Amino acid sequence: MTWTIKWRPVLFAALLALLIGAVTGWGAPRAHAATSTSITVDGTQSGRTFDGIGAISGGGGNSRLLIDYPEPQRSRILDYLFKPGYGASLQFLKLEVGGDTNSTDGAEPSHMHTRDKVDCHTGYEWWLAEQAKARNPHIKFQALSWGAPGWTGNGNFWSQDTIDYLMSWFGCAKKHGLTIDYVGGWNERGWDADWFKKLKSTLVAKGYRTKVVASESFGWDIADAMAKDGELNDAIDVIGSHYPCGYQSAFTSCPSSDVAQASGKPLWASENGSLDTDGGAKAVARAINRDYIDGRMTAYVNWPVIAALYPNLSFSTDGMSIANQPWSGAYHIGATTWVTAHTAQFTRPGWRYIDAASGYLGGDRSNGSYVSLRSRDGGDYSTVIETMDATAEQTVNLTVRGGLSTGRVHVWSTDVASSGTDDDFVRGADITPVGGRYALTLKPGHVYTLTTTAGQGKGTATSPEKAALDLPYSDDFDKPAASKSPRYFTDMNGAFETKACAGGRSGTCLRQMAPTSPIRWTDEPYNAPYTFMGDGSWTNYTVTADALFSEKGTVELLGRVGQQGRNNNGLNAYHLRVSNNGAWSIDKSDTTWKFTKLTGGRTDTLGLNKWHKVAFTLQDTKLTASVDGKELGSVTDYSLSSGQAGLGVTGYQTQQFDNFALTPGAPSPQHLGAVTSALTDTCLAAESGADSDGTRVLAGTCDDSAGQQWWWGNGQLRLGSSTGKCLDVTGAGTENGSPVELWSCNGGGNQKWVPQPDGTLQGQASGRCLAVPGSDTSKQLVIQDCDATAANQRWAIP
Structure with missing residues (x-):
């Protein structure tokens, strides 16, 4: 790489800054002087193989609501995620292997709630993967677990049971026409060398060509172990680290380690993001470039793929876009979509970076960064430039040679600092190089792509307006939903799925499927299955449901469900709890899972395998409990004024529900x-x-x-x-x-x-x-x- 620095203007600017500082003081931030950077994009120069730009569906139910969107909005959102030349154009999708346990903002259902039964049609990940592949047949898939059912390894994740469990999941993938290209271990829970060796030998024995990614935690310590253990080194194909640029930071510096870089293995930033879809776009723009420049990482994987989850959850605005109102069809395409598109729309996995054409503008990371990649055949190339921290215009002078195209260059840009969508992913005037040379002026706060490729575009679909989900609302679970989860319900622990009704009732009911506490990823003090749905603006209503006790235990109706604590470590909600022995209570929980009993008592024994109608009325500050039409008691509380409704089981019992309904109460004063x-x-x-x-x-x-x-x-x-x-x-x-x-x-x-x-x-x-x-x-x-x-x-x- 050759840098040409115009010393006189730089020196003049520095002297001028000193004079201004002497007069005005140093309280204000100092602008960086304008720079001129020369970049030689030479197709004969070396660089690592690019593995792709991707995102994660999972680690907490973040894709849950997307499957319940109406058409055509659902397809339009999917296009913005996966369709090449349209939106984010993701090249890689990491899927959570559901384990019936909360894995950040929700629980993904397992395909094996018990050891003796496999169900390849649980959840929504298979559907999402099929939709992604239909739009991009070249997309790559990875499997990763956040937890597992309690029966695996008798609670020990690092067991042969878990490997066998993964192999059954691979069998489900085959039934869905999906090839799993990569597989990891236990998300952010360290690693076990012997387990990874056994995983690799099992994959080989079963004829899978799937590559193993490890450790899927923070840091690069597994590279040190691989350098000392040849068998472990052979077992692991990709070294994946989470948040190498820092967690929820500006992503300005993204190092790996010398040992990892010397390993000869691909290095991945295998989880990044955890940032607002708009506010985090600058950081993502930095990281996609700087992962490679600083750490030679060849894949960037964003968490999550989309914020298709309710607003009361901790990471409710993170991802490529937001889709949290399936009843209205409203969605928002985030700025992160477009900074991602600047790489993903102009490259393909298998391209190669050009190290000599990748670095920092003017040699200073505060000016911004650039990377260059060339196609497999060495003809096309793309250079991606970000100027997130620049404070003045700059110039880049490019020289193209080494067998790369010297023809017309297409220029795309996004003004990340702008709040207007018209400034996202704009195609500018083409540039025709002269003798393989051309120049471009760069503005601060932008992402640019300079490319010889064609076929890119910005999707034109628009969202309908947001609207409240009106009451009354009901679901008898007989009408099939888009998945086995009922429409709009999102599970927070356990797995609530539609099944044939028990207790002599015909039709379909909702059953909590996890019979034992799973191997958990979160550490919430209250570990019990519950699910909720609906509009957070609901105030006064009655929630009713028929309940059947398959086992001794307690069911609950939830009302005014509000903010959830991070990683499910609490929930603002009211709970009407009814046990099979007739005990009942109205309780209040907060975002630390502190429960307060507001009132309670005992009614007639309800018994097992019999249906009972439970009702919970929330009218202003008065909360009232009823069972089978009999009022049990009421209490006044001022803590929660509005929120969603839900169902729960206070332990891992397989209780059933039917005829869920919400009827509006009297309006609150306005x-x-x-x-x-x-x-x-x-x-x-x-x-x-x-x-x-x-x-x-x-x-x-x-x-x-x-x-x-x-x-x-x-x-x-x-x-x-x-x-x-x-x-x-x-x-x-x-x-x-x-x-x-x-x-x-x-x-x-x-x-x-x-x-x-x-x-x-x-x-x-x-x-x-x-x-x-x-x-x-x-x-x-x-x-x-x-x-x-x-x-x-x-x-x-x-």
Whole structure:
């Protein structure tokens, strides 16, 4: 690689910066001087083989809602994910091998709930893989486990049982017409050398050409072990590490290790991402290039593939795009789609990087990075450039030689800093090199692709508007859904699947299928199966279901399901629990799985293998329990004002449900007016009366202005009207001192507020109260530990 640096302009800029600094001080960030970088793209130069750009379906039910989308929206979203020359154009898909256990934001059902029965039609991963292959026949697949049913290895994942379990899953893949190209071990749970050796020998013995990826955890320590253990080295084909650029970071530096690079094995960033589909696009743009430049990693795999999960879950906006309203068909194509497309649409696995044409602009990573890849036949090439951190325009001067095409170059760009979709994946004017040379001016905050390939494009499908899921709603489970999970239900532990009804009832019912606690990936203190569905804006309703006890135990109806703790470590919800012996209770849980019994008692024994109708009514602050039409009791509680509904079993019993229904209650009061503080003459106010996303919310002097008029309803405070922006805890923060602002309403728990009898206004997601920090009305409002005696936390809603 040859760098040409224009020393005089750089020197002048440096001297000028010194003079400005002497006059103005050094408080402001200093802009980087404009640079000129020369890149020689030589087809004879060496580089590692490119293995692809991919994403992960799994590690927590993140694809769950996609299968329930209506057509044509479902197909359009799939096109944006997998169709070459259309959207993200993913070249690789990693699939979770379901284990009936929560694996971040949900549980994937196993194909073997018990040792003696294989079911190749559980879940939705097979469907998704088939759809991906139909759009891109060249797509590669990997299998990876986050957990496994409890019977495998008697609870020991690193066992021959688990290998045999994987082989049965491979058999299911064959039945679905799928070839599994790669397989890993236990996601982010270390590695066992003997297990990987046995896995490899089993694959070979069964005639599979599947390659083994390890360790699928953090760091590169397995490379050290492989260097000392020849048999382990032979067993592992790819060294895969998670988040080599750092976890939930800006992904500015992405190293591997010297031992890993010297191993001769492909190195992969086999899980990256965990970032918002729009806000994380800059980091993803950096990582796709820098994984190779810094660490010689030849595959980038994003977690997850799509955010097709409910907004009350921790990673609800991560992935290529968002699809969380199957009833309306609404979706959002994220910026991450387009920064991914800048590599995936212009390359193919099997291409080769050109090391000498990959590096940092001007030799400084703060200017941005570039990588070049050439096709298998050495004719076409693509150079991908990112300028995420640049503060000034730059120039690149390219020289093409070594058998690569010197013909017309197509230029594509995305302005990642722009919030407008028109600036995503734009084809610019072609460039015709002269004597194999050409130049391009680069703007800050952009991704560019310079390519001799053709066939790229930006999908043109548009989303319908979002809409609430109206009540009443019912499901008798007799009408087949798109999968064995009933429409819109998402499991958080265990596996709720439609089966023939027991107890003498005909038709189809919903059964919890996992008979024992699985080998778990998460470490939540409350390990029990439950599933929920619906719209987080629901407030007053009655949820009913018929329940049958196949075994001794307790079933539950869930109401006002709100924010879930990360990795299922808690849930804001009300629970009506009924046991086969007649014991019942209404309980409240929070995002740490602290349960509070609100009321309870005992009714007639319900027995086994008999059907009973259970009903749970939530009307404003009154919660009422009924069984078989008999009211058992009620209680008043102010904690949760709105949320979804669900079903659960408090242990791993195979209980059944039927005739799930939701009927609306009476509307809650809705008002528009000033929200006053107990501090003298102080009202809740949008700063400067603005109504844009990110506007700070303060406690201003009451003046009856538009910026102090709030609509109250459904647990939300909206500025100006029932369609205004919501009072929102920034970034869904839950910590003491997290600031409060205006943001577009999205149904998240960080936008739900629960008035308490003591006058405090409690955040549904955090459990903390809206407060004027230090009673200083000039500062942005925050959430704090609730203190009913503090005037700066007491509010009066109109």
